Amino acid sequence: MRWDNLTLTAEEAARLPGYRDDAVVRRFDAPEALDIRFYEVHARSALNRVPPQSRMPFRWTINPYRGCTHACVYCLDGETPILMGDGSTRRLAELRVGDQIYGTRLEGRHRRYVRTEVLAHWSTIKPAYRVTLADGTTLVASGDHRFLTNRGWKHVTPTGRGEGQRPHLTRNDRLLGIGQFATGPVEDDDYRRGYVCGIVRGDGSLGVCEYERPGRSHGRVHRFRLALKDPEALARAQRFISAAGIATDEFLFAAAAGARAEIRAVRTQRRAGVEEIAALIAWPLDASESWAKGFLAGIFDAEGSCSGGALRISNGDPAIIAWTEACLRRLGFPFVTEPAQANGVRAIRVTGGLVQRLRFFHTCEPAIVRKRELDGVALKSAGGRCVVSVEPLGLAMRLYDITTGTEDFIANGVVSHNCFARPTHRYLDFGPGRDFEREIVVKVNAPEVVRIELARPSWRGEHVALGTNTDPYQWVEGRYKLMPGIWEAMRDARNPCSVLTKSPLLLRDLPLMRELAAVTDFTASLSIPTLDEKAWRATEPHTPHPRARLEAVAELNRNGIPTGVLIAPLMPGINDAPEQVESLLAAAEEAGAVSIGGIALHLRGDVRGVFMDWLRGARPDLVPRYERLYARGAYAPRAERARLSALVRGRGRRPSRWRLRPPDPRPVDAAPARSTGSRQEALPRLAPGAEGARQEPLPRLAGGAAGARQEPLPRQSAASAGARRGAPAAARPVRRLARNGVQQALF
Incomplete structure (x- = not known):
């Protein structure tokens, strides 16, 4: 080994918590070891116990190293949505120190929602469990994690038997x-058009004024104006209008005075611009679900309120009320329409309490933050949140944790203690982030301790899993050579065991593994991201070459060691073509892989920039696709992840000996499924005389000159539109659903 000629020098001594003797601190003069310190310790035990009451396929692990020099980028979890301080959600893996989120605080007899700050954020690898609730909510956490129940805080799994058990979740x-x-909307053309329609019809001014001028031709003024005091809504409306190719100017509409906030506005007085906005807000004949979400977000920003625990949308226009009702009904929201007031204004109130309020905010995503505040709202225990199962996923996953000012946070709708997979480095007074990769604890006496523990009369010969927390074959194993002694101890004790690694270094110990497999059950698994070398270097630069890992799988299986493969990550447009995946599956099959799994590409932190830079140089044609797929964060949309997962699963085409990993646990949309056999509703009726018309007369201008006459904008013909600017919105063909010769709306 190239390590043999290296000079090792003890630089200092350090006392680590939990260890009786000082640790010898060393550095190695090798490229991989720069800026890494190794703490050589003598451990008193090596077998780490998993909760005995769990249904994991193993109850014991061995980790000769604490910390990992692989510094891998891609994770197996981090999808849990967290309730942010503005009422939106964000994936747990994407939180950052300083982010404002919601936690809870006990005030008197009630626990209430309060905003708090993320004080720390880290990740680690631990065996994972899936907690499923009666309403379909799923949560993936370590066995040590705690959730708030009607009986207090409880861990996911127990630790002992009888009276010694810690409080844990039960059915x-x-x-x-x-x-x-709920899942948020996709910002597509329909969503943008729906939002502009809602906010302009609710709060905008649009029309044509014609003035009579004695002795002169009539004066005609085209005008659009949208004035709002909330900058988030105004900025979104202007951005969506600009996306349709319509230029507007922003200006100060009313200065702040006393308690009154400043009001800014956008406007255009170009005839073409006003006509295009009129076409943009026209009622559609086949409004899609995305349009409905956008319309509800826009009309809520314009005319909505959320006070006293009630979400309301008020307006005096019968057409707007009818469309709001239709959109709410389309998305499955319960509501009541209150009687009209003296001025003709009617209010639509969404019922169902906080559950439906948050579902509205997350499904439609209105822009105004102040209307989404939850501060002081009491936390209630409602039906449907009963635990129905706690299941082990059968694998170790990278799980995330945060520390908050309230010591809790809202994870996928339930109250969670801030202890998602707390890294073991915390107990050594190391940080859970960079320290986990740069401060490596080496249990130099692990082989001897394992042998002693396996020989104890109390030991029952249970399965032991290696690599469930840190990789036992990370490159520093080439120097310390701890694994041969551990395998020898396992062989002599005839103890069943398994190993998970990213490194073909385990082939060094193949003779010992063959001896081990001859006397007991032994399996191995290697992670292989891709056969594309450039993609591998961009995603896992500190790990061994993928082909070397694939060769290790083949060599292990040729020698009778049952070995599986994990394909990660799968990258859209790079290694997800059917022929590419098939070639990797075929290679794994040829190598004799006994299991296979797949994970979609994650782009977190600095890796995003590295990967995108590589993409711009190697595959510039894919840059727009990746910018769209990862516009909302580090993870691809759920549909894309499902597509990639299906490529690996093969939909049953693989031989039965291929044991596929469990489906990726993801929270499902809270919106109830729409029956395909239900009768479709007709479009809401427009103003009298406008039934069947594609566009109703424009709203009258507010504050027009005395005696001014207003008229609807003339409908634009397809020919004139095409001649002026290609194919504006008004000239686009209208999508219709034809059934038995009758055109029907999709509502």
């Missing part, structure tokens, strides 16, 4: 919170 425990969050 029918009720978790506190509203349950799973």
